[in-house]
Amino acid sequence: MSESEGNASTEAIHAEQIHKRFGALEVLKGVNLSARKGDVVAIIGGSGSGKSTFLRCLNCLDHPTSGSLRINGEEVRFKPDGHGDLAPASRQQIRQLRSRLAMVFQNFNLWQHRTLLENMIEAPVHVLGVPRKQAIEEGKRLLDRVGLNDKHDAYPAFLSGGQQQRAAIARALAVDPLAMLFDEPTSALDPELVGEVLKVIQSLADEGRTMILVTHEMAFARDVATRVVFFHNGVVEEEGPPSEFFSNPQSERLQKFLSNFN
Amino acid sequence: MFIAFGAFALGLVIGMFGAVGKLYGGAVAREGLELYTTIVRSVPELVLILIVYFAGADLINAVIGLFGQDPIEINGALAGIWVLGFVQGAYSTEVIRGAILAVPQGQIEAARAYGMGSFLTLRRVTLPAMLPYAIPGLSNLWLIAMKDTALLAVLGFGELTQITRQAAGATKSYFTFFLAAGCLYLIASLVSNFLARRLERRARRGIA
Numbered sequence A: 001m002s003e004s005e006g007n008a009s010t011e012a013i014h015a016e017q018i019h020k021r022f023g024a025l026e027v028l029k030g031v032n033l034s035a036r037k038g039d040v041v042a043i044i045g046g047s048g049s050g051k052s053t054f055l056r057c058l059n060c061l062d063h064p065t066s067g068s069l070r071i072n073g074e075e076v077r078f079k080p081d082g083h084g085d086l087a088p089a090s091r092q093q094i095r096q097l098r099s100r101l102a103m104v105f106q107n108f109n110l111w112q113h114r115t116l117l118e119n120m121i122e123a124p125v126h127v128l129g130v131p132r133k134q135a136i137e138e139g140k141r142l143l144d145r146v147g148l149n150d151k152h153d154a155y156p157a158f159l160s161g162g163q164q165q166r167a168a169i170a171r172a173l174a175v176d177p178l179a180m181l182f183d184e185p186t187s188a189l190d191p192e193l194v195g196e197v198l199k200v201i202q203s204l205a206d207e208g209r210t211m212i213l214v215t216h217e218m219a220f221a222r223d224v225a226t227r228v229v230f231f232h233n234g235v236v237e238e239e240g241p242p243s244e245f246f247s248n249p250q251s252e253r254l255q256k257f258l259s260n261f262n
Numbered sequence B: 001m002f003i004a005f006g007a008f009a010l011g012l013v014i015g016m017f018g019a020v021g022k023l024y025g026g027a028v029a030r031e032g033l034e035l036y037t038t039i040v041r042s043v044p045e046l047v048l049i050l051i052v053y054f055a056g057a058d059l060i061n062a063v064i065g066l067f068g069q070d071p072i073e074i075n076g077a078l079a080g081i082w083v084l085g086f087v088q089g090a091y092s093t094e095v096i097r098g099a100i101l102a103v104p105q106g107q108i109e110a111a112r113a114y115g116m117g118s119f120l121t122l123r124r125v126t127l128p129a130m131l132p133y134a135i136p137g138l139s140n141l142w143l144i145a146m147k148d149t150a151l152l153a154v155l156g157f158g159e160l161t162q163i164t165r166q167a168a169g170a171t172k173s174y175f176t177f178f179l180a181a182g183c184l185y186l187i188a189s190l191v192s193n194f195l196a197r198r199l200e201r202r203a204r205r206g207i208a
């Protein structure tokens, strides 16, 4: 049995040499990153180092300038988009991938004109074609799971940030994701609300969900991650298991970055 | 009222496509729509109504003439709907375009991130989310549509105003009849306002 075959069954995300430029600004300069199923990869790094951009390239919300991408063993096909970047060659494929790569945003981005339960069923029903009744049951179950038992019919704007983010996580779970992409899920929250959201994310890690998590919560990254990746200036400067990564950082830049948090 | 409603509805349809075209369309569509909204909104309505009506009638008859048919008399109500709808469409386009721009970008981004294509995003997220921002402007347009039917009287097929003039002319009691007509317009406006407010309240249910 060859090694690549062995990888294929456990690999969730494999990104190779991802470049991204916005005009003259090269934000990603060849990022390599892969995650096996069940991995929790925490991405840390300074502001502007390209963390969000990389996450958005994974589901093609931003078009990478060059590079290759494999999700769940399936190569994402690209073609030039006419602006110097790569657009997905097949809309069908990218829609399918996106619907299974659930994204959780810094600002929640729940659909404001829909109740929490309606938010839950939107993608399953209209993108994945799940029968409505089944989606509603599942949506209720997921809202209960994140502790929003009594808020099914509430509109997002009337909830606290912590509640909204928990609902957004439930919305992500509702598409039965291959992997979840978190972009600083607690950065927009009041400090006293951070804990409740981290607890939900922790529980997802415990059940073996594949996650890529951009965060500034170092203590949490150390607890929850199977691997930590340090972005600097558009490249992966250093990576490793959290124990070594935090206690024995190799590069000077990472040492300096981590010292800001102590 | 029928003309006003038809014109308003036609205006809405034009406005919907116009706004989407202006925001997401190609360069040609954008320029064309810009020309349309700019011209229609800067020329006085009465002038526009006359131009569109007579130019439209000529055009239709010219086309018909090509096929060797006799010129036709244009149906008043239908012409009114087309003429006013064309004017309303320009205003609707701007109202809806502004409302779409007021929708937080994150809502649309979330739709894309969950695999919705552009049409689905428009139907399930952008359009319903822009409603609360569009309803005040659109209800104004509806009031204008109602009152503009009075202008159609100059083409000889107004609704209320035209009938009022005939009635007043026949009985010579101008003041009574025009006062009555004014009251009818007022009542229609008040009812419309009431309905618009309820619609708006419903559309805003998700806004804190």
Ligand SMILES: Nc1ncnc2c1ncn2[C@@H]1O[C@H](COP(=O)(O)OP(=O)(O)OP(=O)(O)O)[C@@H](O)[C@H]1O
Pocket (backbone or CB within 6 Å): A022, A025, A027, A045, A046, A047, A048, A049, A050, A051, A052, A053, A054
């Ligand atoms: N759409 C865009 N157009 C132009 N420049 C952009 C765009 N998106 C991001 N950038 C630039 O790319 C760089 C990296 O941005 P990115 O959001 O990926 O950083 P980040 O690591 O997520 O930072 P932060 O911790 O502040 O969220 C920044 O300099 C930003 O200004």
Ligand SMILES: [Mg+2]
Pocket (backbone or CB within 6 Å): A051, A052, A053, A183, A184
């Ligand atoms: Mg960011």
